[in-house]
Amino acid sequence: MSDLPVSSSPAGSMAKEKEALNETLPLGEEKFPVVETKEKEVEKEIEPYVQKIEKEIYLSKPITDNFGQTLVTAPSAQPTQIVLPISQNQFLFGLKQSVGDSIRWLAEWCLKLIKILGAKAVFQKEEGSG
Secondary structure, three states, X not given: OOXXXXXXXXXXXXXXXXXXXXXXXXXXXXXXXXXXXXXXXXXXXXXXXXXXXOOOOOOOOOEEOOOOOEEEOOOOOOOOOEEOXXXXXXXXXHHOOOOOOHHXXXXXXXXXXXXXXXXXXXXXXXXXXX
16 A cells, blocks of 8 residues: 555645645735625616516517528417317217227327317317208
């Protein structure tokens, strides 16, 4: 154990680094003193001057980047109804099938849309009824 040089141990290398730093920077001379500052609480200072305004913003034309790529467009009117790809009878039939059948998964997907969209989702009209 005594065969190892002192510089290979972490404590020995730290001591050499400290000595080198002490030689290059004398203790009395600090070129860049550390100054500690605290941030002011900005919110409390500007609170009397700030108002919260909640209103919709409508764009007259789309916003584009330098290359002509559209970044933001004006919101358009949402569709009032979404027609599901199956009728109500097909939906009820599909829910009774095994999980290996594709009609079951289509019915489950339609059920999820009905739960998300509510009254906006409507079933496709029956074929042959008219």
